[in-house]
Amino acid sequence: MDQTQKKYDYKAVMDFTNTNGTLDTTxxxxxxxxxxxxxxxxxxxxxxHGKTQNSPVYKQYQYLYANIGNEKQGLWQQVYAAAQLQNxxxxxxxxxxxxxxxx
Amino acid sequence: MKEVASYNQAEATAExxxxxxxxxxxxxxxxxxxxxxxxxxxxxxxxxxxIIQDLGGNYNDLVNKxxxxxNYADTMKGIVNAMNQNADAIQSNYKGVVDxxxxxxxxxxxxxxxxxxxxxxxxxxxxxxxx
Numbered sequence: 445m446d447q448t449q450k451k452y453d454y455k456a457v458m459d460f461t462n463t464n465g466t467l468d469t470t471x472x473x474x475x476x477x478x479x480x481x482x483x484x485x486x487x488x489x490x491x492x493h494g495k496t497q498n499s500p501v502y503k504q505y506q507y508l509y510a511n512i513g514n515e516k517q518g519l520w521q522q523v524y525a526a527a528q529l530q531n532x533x534x535x536x537x538x539x540x541x542x543x544x545x546x547x
Numbered sequence: 548m549k550e551v552a553s554y555n556q557a558e559a560t561a562e563x564x565x566x567x568x569x570x571x572x573x574x575x576x577x578x579x580x581x582x583x584x585x586x587x588x589x590x591x592x593x594x595x596x597x598i599i600q601d602l603g604g605n606y607n608d609l610v611n612k613x614x615x616x617x618n619y620a621d622t623m624k625g626i627v628n629a630m631n632q633n634a635d636a637i638q639s640n641y642k643g644v645v646d647x648x649x650x651x652x653x654x655x656x657x658x659x660x661x662x663x664x665x666x667x668x669x670x671x672x673x674x675x676x677x678x
Binding site for chain 1: 548
């Protein structure tokens with residue numbers, strides 16, 4: 445971690461990046477919407493589907509799920525990256541706050 | 548590192564694969580049928596795109612207010628750009644599903660014209676209709 449002391453509003457940044465802060469709330473909303481999207485697609489499948497996995501619609505559903513993704517691909521991979529970044533920014537701000545030498 | 552971010556690992560890692568069916572089905576029930584579901588999915592994708600914009604706004608707030616955070620700007624931009632690309636791909640795949648339904652309806656209409664309103668609705672969902 446960078447040892448240079450940076451003067452900025454540490455507490456404001458910590459609040460912004462902390463659990464249930466502004467940034468976290470946005471990320472929670474995104475995850476909720478992604479989960480709801482998966483549920484909607486799962487509900488759609490029994491209503492409309494092709495015959496076997498060779499049907500064109502099966503392929504499209506497959507691509508759709510792949511792009512919704514998981515930690516290694518798709519939109520969920522970026523959600524994971526955003527969560528890691530949030531953790532990193534909070535940790536750095538907390539470190540800077542605790543090591544502020546008052547200059 | 549402190550783990551403060553809310554992260555739904557269970558959902559992130561949940562199985563996401565289409566089911567395999569042995570017969571074709573197109574359920575166009577006016578109450579809860581596939582056209583209603585297509586509309587819901589379309590709305591949810593739009594919602595997701597809006598939230599990604601909000602996230603970009605959150606990041607901009609940090610970078611604009613605090614010079615110390617300009618170091619994160621490239622990473623933030625990369626995440627938002629990738630999210631937008633994924634959301635666009637999701638939208639394209641959704642349209643792919645709708646398009647296969649449209650093709651199926653068009654094929655069926657060669658022997659039965661009763662699905663004309665479905666065809667109009669599918670074209671509207673694809674953005675190719677005139678209504």
